[in-house]
Each structure stands twice: as C-alpha cells, then as structure tokens.
Amino acid sequence: MGFLPITREECKARGWSQPDFVLITGDGYIDHPSFGTAIISRILESRGYKVAILPQPDWNSKKDFMRFGRPRLGFLINAGNVDSMVNHYSVFKHKRKTDAYSPGGETGKRPNRAVIVYSNRAREAFKDVPIIIGGIEASLRRLGHYDYWDDSVRRSILLDAKADILVYGMGERAIVEIAEALDSGIEAKDIGWIPGTCVKAKEIYMDEETLMLPDFEDIAQSKEAYARSFAVQYKNNDYITAKRLVEKYSDGLFVVQNPPQPPLETQELDDVYELPYECTYHPSYETSGGIPAIKEVEFSIISSRGCFGGCAFCALTFHQGRQVRGRSRESIVKEGRKLTGLPGFKGYIHDVGGPTANFREAACEKQLTKGVCAHKDCLYPHPCSQLNINHKEYLNILRDLRNMEGVKKVFVRSGVRFDYVMADKSDEFLRELCKYHVSGILKVAPEHVSDKVLSYMHKPQKKVFEEFSRKYKKINEQLGLKQYLIPYLISSHPGSTLNDAIELAEFLSDNGFIPDQVQDFYPTPGTLATCMYYTELDPLTMEKVYVAKSMEEKKLQRALIHFNKPENRELVRTALVKAGREDLFGKLLKGPGRQNNQKKQSKDNKSRQFSKKSNKRRS
Structure with missing residues (x-):
C-alpha cells in the first residue's frame, strides 16, 4: 500500500x-x-x-x-x-x-x-x-x-x-x-x-467511582501532598480496579483521568502487528543517511506488551500497564517469514520480546478477573505464590523461528528477567537460551548489589543475581560455550548512599568485574523512583528516602563503579575519604601497573567479567 x-x-x-x-x-x-x-x-x-x-x-x-x-x-x-x-x-x-x-x-x-x-x-x-x-x-x-x-x-x-x-x-x-x-x-x-483518555472539565460529578486528588497548587507546594497524589495514581492504573481521577486547578478547571483501556488481547495484538507496514523509514530520508533508530528494530519481533516486573525506575506501569498480553505463536512466526524476505536480511532475527522478553501472559489467573494487586508486586520482594511461571510457549516460538528456512540465528536481546527464570523449576528455558539464542553475551539487569538500594528499586536481592550467575556459568560450561553476562547498573538511585556505592564497587573489585558504562539514575516523569527523588519520600509508605541530588555526589557514586579508570582515581579517593573508608585505598585505588594487571587477569577469566553498556530502554 x-x-x-x-x-x-x-x-x-x-x-x-x-x-x-x-x-x-x-x-x-x-x-x-x-x-x-x-x-x-x-x-x-x-x-x-x-x-x-x-x-x-x-x-x-x-x-x-x-x-x-x-x-x-x-x-x-x-x-x-x-x-x-x-x-x-x-x-x-x-x-x-x-x-x-x-x-x-x-x-x-x-x-x-x-x-x-x-x-x-x-x-x-x-x-x-x-x-x-x-x-x-x-x-x-x-x-x-x-x-x-x-x-x-x-x-x-x-x-x-x-x-x-x-x-x-x-x-x-x-x-x-x-x-x-x-x-x-x-x-x-x-x-x-473514553477510557484511556484525560480531558478538561469545568464541573465534576463526584460518585463512588471517582477519586479527587490533591489540588495542583497543593502538590506544587507540598512534597508530602505530591507523594500522596502519586500513590493514588500508582494504585489506580489497572483497567479492572481503577477509578476516575480528578485534579483541580486554581483557574476553576479540572483535569479528569478516565480509567485505563483494557490491554489488547491476543487476536487484537495480532491484527495490529499484521497491518501493512513498510517496516523502514520514508525514502525521502535516504539522502540523509536514513534514520539510525531503524537499525535496532528492523529485524526484530515484538512478541508481547506490558510488564509485571514493577521496577521503581521504569515508567511501564504508567504507560503499558502491569497486565502482560502476548501475540499468538502463529502471528509471530508469520512475521518471522516476512522478515526473511526483507531487503538486507542476512539470516539473523535480532530480538523476539517485549518490555521483558520472557513475559508472555498475565502474571496470574486472578488478574484476568480481579485486576492486579494494588498493594503487592508480582516479583518483589519475592515471586508471588500465585505467579504463573511458564516459558513453554515462548520456547516453542523461538524453536519455530530458529528452524525457519533462511534463518541462521535468533537472538534474545530485549532483556530477560532473571528472577523469573530462577523461579522456574525447569532449566529447559535457560539451557536453550544459552545454546541457541545468546550472541556470546546475555544482558540482565541486577541494577545494584546493595539489598537496601534494591528494595527501593523493587528488584530481587543480590543473592538471586549471584545464584543466576552461577547457574548461567554452569550451563554454559556444560554446553562447552564461553558466554558472558552484561549487567545493567544504575548509580545514584534514590536510597543509594555513598556507602552503598562503595559496596557495589567492592563487589565489582572482588569479582573482577569491569563495567564499560554506567547509567546514572534519570528522574523521568511517571516513575515511582522519580517521586522518591523529588519528595525524598517513598510514596507507598511515606517513609524518608535518602537521595543523592548534588552533581558532586552523583559523580562520586558513578566514579566508584568505574574505580578502575585512571581518570576517576581522585574522585574515588575523595569518596572513600568522605565515607571514612580509607581501608579500601589498596583495593579500589589501582595504580597504572595494577590496573593493567587486572585487565590481563580479567581477560584470562572472562567468564567472570561483566561489561555494562548504555541501557536506552530505561531512558
């Protein structure tokens, strides 16, 4: 067309x-x-x-x-x-x-x-x-x-x-x-x-299905009022249970948020993704060199929407919602065949996934009729006892694609939720992932190692990541493969003190992990962590949260994760002195000779090396 x-x-x-x-x-x-x-x-x-x-x-x-x-x-x-x-x-x-x-x-x-x-x-x-x-x-x-x-x-x-x-x-x-x-x-x-819309109104009819938020003037002047308002919004984001929300402004106008639209079901998702897309940029951009963003998705397949992971720094809860829905196996395979016929396809499907690659369906049966739990996460602090843990359909989709004529390799690059993998009693998914769908490196997102910081992130404890790392290494050894992990790390997340950053640096040093890049926490609209950053309160408990707001401390926390870089030496020294941890000078203040030796050791033991690349999905 x-x-x-x-x-x-x-x-x-x-x-x-x-x-x-x-x-x-x-x-x-x-x-x-x-x-x-x-x-x-x-x-x-x-x-x-x-x-x-x-x-x-x-x-x-x-x-x-x-x-x-x-x-x-x-x-x-x-x-x-x-x-x-x-x-x-x-x-x-x-x-x-x-x-x-x-x-x-x-x-x-x-x-x-x-x-x-x-x-x-x-x-x-x-x-x-x-x-x-x-x-x-x-x-x-x-x-x-x-x-x-x-x-x-x-x-x-x-x-x-x-x-x-x-x-x-x-x-x-x-x-x-x-x-x-x-x-x-x-x-x-x-x-x-219309559900899923916000509109302006001069008059409001209040009923039991409508909640009045704190006035805008209140949240603009009071951080406590802002946190309370955010908590109400956070708990009213499911299409089954959400109420209509109203925010009043001083000029007499009201902004009305209608409840969310239901997520598209499987057939509806199939219909959306089977529309006649050209699957590239408009030809008028050819003389400018095209649009770079197409390279990341041109030969990738979106298999699902929504995420029940609940990470505090992620806006998916507010945008796509916590109810996961997946496309049908048939529709995904059909798109795979379409990819094999596109100009420039060389046999590699770059990704099959969604916000989280290994989420394919609602977290539990209860969500389908009663909605998501307003006061409980599906995976944090531990996987819920009602959680459906099932990789079978996703595995079958990956098998169909990798066995397709014209396909040499199918990668999974959109991120695997490792605590969900660890909750699976079977190793079948992780084994096939390692054997067929990793390009030498698997990206996972522990984000930090301090259990205190991880609790503010709504992420699993450090020990879960360590257990996953050991299992990943063991399976690769059994398969005779040398494959590594790239962990995503965040510095200066709300709740992270200088001592927490030092704990992370020690962990990296003790294990010989050398991150390439680190993402500083970015306070973007719509996230739980951004509310913590601004108010210095956890809006779900109203308890105080430590926040590194000064550029100086942000740079110190970031430098600690890159303690091995010569240009960060003085920043690391400053951070250690400031925290009273001069005892770590010998471990974290590496001289040029020791740094080169560490790099050599790291090359000799790559199975323990971590690299960190920028995580654009979180920005």
Missing part, C-alpha cells in the same frame, strides 16, 4: 482533497510497528480514515502546520518515541550530540517540550480543529508532575498544550473511539467518557 503521505502532493496522488487527520510527530517518519506513529496511523487507515503524516515540522511559525490544509477531524500530536527532554539532554543536563530518531542522527529537528510547542502551533494554524495529544511524553505528563529539567512541579500537559483530549497508554482502542465520535459529529469538548 506504500507509505502514508507526508506532502500535499502525495495526498493528491491518492485522490485526497483533505485528510481526516494530520498526525504530527517529533520523529522522522518510520513505518514500523516499533513506533507509535506507525501503529496509530495504520490503525486509523484500517478503519477507513485518511491520515497524513507531518514529521518534524518547522515549529518557528504556523506555516508548516498548514501543509495539508485543514484536517477534517483533527490533529494527532506526539513528541516521538522518546520524551523530547530525554531525547535532548543527558542526566547531567548536557545536550546530546545525536538523535537516533532523526534523519542522519542529526539533532535540533524537534523543540524542547515538543507536544506543547506543536499543539500551540497547530492551534494557531486552525483555531477550531480538535487537537488530540498522545505518545510517551503526553502519557507520562498527564497529571501534575515533577519535571527534572525545571526542578519544579508542572501542570498537566493537557493544559499547557491547550489540547482537547489526551490519550495515555497504548492508544489503539482510544484513538478509534475518538475518531468515531468526531466522525459522528460530536464536538471534541463533549468527548469525555
């Missing part, structure tokens, strides 16, 4: 005098189901709507926003696959040098706070056209939220964008319901009932 039009000439070539929707995005146009723009536009197209794409418009005036003329039903606006502020700035607020979602990786193709800027320009272009915002930036800023870059609490993005409707979470159902309502003649201001 070809790409959707990005110019007025392409609209005319399709015989369109006017599109129904203009979808504005901060990314370059990639027609691949790893990108929300592609999914939403193809879903609407499948329902008979005409959608034009306006990628990375010039936001300095309204002119580019008038490219297609007045859309019949509305503007759909997102910032792209990543929050625009995260896209632009590192945790140290340094400007990033590249943008993987822009042609040629060039920066500067989107504004800061893109949803707000685009929405206001669209409103300038056509004052009366409905504006619907969505995507990760809108979804995680749907109510009053702490903003790391302003270091303050900002209003709901719905108000600052002057939009009519905000779609949060995975928006396929919501956007179709909105389109049908608009198409039937209902004005945007009157579409206030």
Whole structure:
C-alpha cells in the first residue's frame, strides 16, 4: 500500500482533497510497528480514515502546520518515541550530540517540550480543529508532575498544550473511539467518557467511582501532598480496579483521568502487528543517511506488551500497564517469514520480546478477573505464590523461528528477567537460551548489589543475581560455550548512599568485574523512583528516602563503579575519604601497573567479567 503521505502532493496522488487527520510527530517518519506513529496511523487507515503524516515540522511559525490544509477531524500530536527532554539532554543536563530518531542522527529537528510547542502551533494554524495529544511524553505528563529539567512541579500537559483530549497508554482502542465520535459529529469538548483518555472539565460529578486528588497548587507546594497524589495514581492504573481521577486547578478547571483501556488481547495484538507496514523509514530520508533508530528494530519481533516486573525506575506501569498480553505463536512466526524476505536480511532475527522478553501472559489467573494487586508486586520482594511461571510457549516460538528456512540465528536481546527464570523449576528455558539464542553475551539487569538500594528499586536481592550467575556459568560450561553476562547498573538511585556505592564497587573489585558504562539514575516523569527523588519520600509508605541530588555526589557514586579508570582515581579517593573508608585505598585505588594487571587477569577469566553498556530502554 506504500507509505502514508507526508506532502500535499502525495495526498493528491491518492485522490485526497483533505485528510481526516494530520498526525504530527517529533520523529522522522518510520513505518514500523516499533513506533507509535506507525501503529496509530495504520490503525486509523484500517478503519477507513485518511491520515497524513507531518514529521518534524518547522515549529518557528504556523506555516508548516498548514501543509495539508485543514484536517477534517483533527490533529494527532506526539513528541516521538522518546520524551523530547530525554531525547535532548543527558542526566547531567548536557545536550546530546545525536538523535537516533532523526534523519542522519542529526539533532535540533524537534523543540524542547515538543507536544506543547506543536499543539500551540497547530492551534494557531486552525483555531477550531480538535487537537488530540498522545505518545510517551503526553502519557507520562498527564497529571501534575515533577519535571527534572525545571526542578519544579508542572501542570498537566493537557493544559499547557491547550489540547482537547489526551490519550495515555497504548492508544489503539482510544484513538478509534475518538475518531468515531468526531466522525459522528460530536464536538471534541463533549468527548469525555473514553477510557484511556484525560480531558478538561469545568464541573465534576463526584460518585463512588471517582477519586479527587490533591489540588495542583497543593502538590506544587507540598512534597508530602505530591507523594500522596502519586500513590493514588500508582494504585489506580489497572483497567479492572481503577477509578476516575480528578485534579483541580486554581483557574476553576479540572483535569479528569478516565480509567485505563483494557490491554489488547491476543487476536487484537495480532491484527495490529499484521497491518501493512513498510517496516523502514520514508525514502525521502535516504539522502540523509536514513534514520539510525531503524537499525535496532528492523529485524526484530515484538512478541508481547506490558510488564509485571514493577521496577521503581521504569515508567511501564504508567504507560503499558502491569497486565502482560502476548501475540499468538502463529502471528509471530508469520512475521518471522516476512522478515526473511526483507531487503538486507542476512539470516539473523535480532530480538523476539517485549518490555521483558520472557513475559508472555498475565502474571496470574486472578488478574484476568480481579485486576492486579494494588498493594503487592508480582516479583518483589519475592515471586508471588500465585505467579504463573511458564516459558513453554515462548520456547516453542523461538524453536519455530530458529528452524525457519533462511534463518541462521535468533537472538534474545530485549532483556530477560532473571528472577523469573530462577523461579522456574525447569532449566529447559535457560539451557536453550544459552545454546541457541545468546550472541556470546546475555544482558540482565541486577541494577545494584546493595539489598537496601534494591528494595527501593523493587528488584530481587543480590543473592538471586549471584545464584543466576552461577547457574548461567554452569550451563554454559556444560554446553562447552564461553558466554558472558552484561549487567545493567544504575548509580545514584534514590536510597543509594555513598556507602552503598562503595559496596557495589567492592563487589565489582572482588569479582573482577569491569563495567564499560554506567547509567546514572534519570528522574523521568511517571516513575515511582522519580517521586522518591523529588519528595525524598517513598510514596507507598511515606517513609524518608535518602537521595543523592548534588552533581558532586552523583559523580562520586558513578566514579566508584568505574574505580578502575585512571581518570576517576581522585574522585574515588575523595569518596572513600568522605565515607571514612580509607581501608579500601589498596583495593579500589589501582595504580597504572595494577590496573593493567587486572585487565590481563580479567581477560584470562572472562567468564567472570561483566561489561555494562548504555541501557536506552530505561531512558
């Protein structure tokens, strides 16, 4: 069917005098189901709507926003696959040098706070056209939220964008319901009932299914009020049990969050991922070198959605939800066959997974009828006794794919939840994973080794990771394979003191682990850990939490994990003196000779070496 039009000439070539929707995005146009723009536009197209794409418009005036003329039903606006502020700035607020979602990786193709800027320009272009915002930036800023870059609490993005409707979470159902309502003649201001949306209201009818959050002015001035508000939101994020949430503003407006949409079931997911995507970027970007982000997903398969892992630093709970749903085995295999026919396919399927590769279904049967537990995690602090632990279907999918004609190797790179693997009484999954689906290195995410810090992260205890490491090593030895682990580590997470960072450094030193890179905790909207960072409270208990906020301490905690690097020597010394741990000088302050010797020892014993690469999924 070809790409959707990005110019007025392409609209005319399709015989369109006017599109129904203009979808504005901060990314370059990639027609691949790893990108929300592609999914939403193809879903609407499948329902008979005409959608034009306006990628990375010039936001300095309204002119580019008038490219297609007045859309019949509305503007759909997102910032792209990543929050625009995260896209632009590192945790140290340094400007990033590249943008993987822009042609040629060039920066500067989107504004800061893109949803707000685009929405206001669209409103300038056509004052009366409905504006619907969505995507990760809108979804995680749907109510009053702490903003790391302003270091303050900002209003709901719905108000600052002057939009009519905000779609949060995975928006396929919501956007179709909105389109049908608009198409039937209902004005945007009157579409206030759709699950998975936030809307503005001047009056509120309170009932037993509605909860009033603390007023915005209260959460902007009181960290305790902010924490209480976040806790209510955190516990009202399941489609079965969630209530309608209301946040009041001083100008008399209310922002209303309707309960979430139910997750798409297997057949619905299959339908979404079998739409006629071109599976690459628009050909107009070829002269710029294409869009780098396609390389990570071009030959990968999304097999599931949602995550019941519950990591405190991850926004999946707020965006995709805790109820996992998987595509059918048949649909995934069908996509595998499609990949083998794509230009550039060399026999390698790079990934088969989702937010967590080895989660395929709801955590337990109870979730399907009663919803997720509001006061209990599925895996933290220990796997729940009701947890369904089953790798069989995922294994069968991997077997089908690796035995497919034209496929040389199928990798699993989207992350394996190792505590879920350890809870499985059978070693069948881990053994086949090691034998067939690891490219020499398996990525896992212990994140830290201090049990205190791990408790704030909602991650399993250190001993679980150590047990997994031993089992992984043993199985590889039995298979005659030399394969290693790459652990993801986070420095300066809420709850981590200098002593906790030293404990992690000691662990790395004692085991000969040399991380390549470390991710500093990044306070992004919508996460439990970000609420802890801002309020210095655990919103679920209201207990105090230590937070390393100064850039100086952040650098010290990061340097400790990289204690082996000569350039960090003085920072490590400062950290040890500050913590009164001069006894560790001999262990952590390596001279050039000792460092080289350690590197040699590490090469001789690679099965114990850890490497750490940047974890873009968490940013």
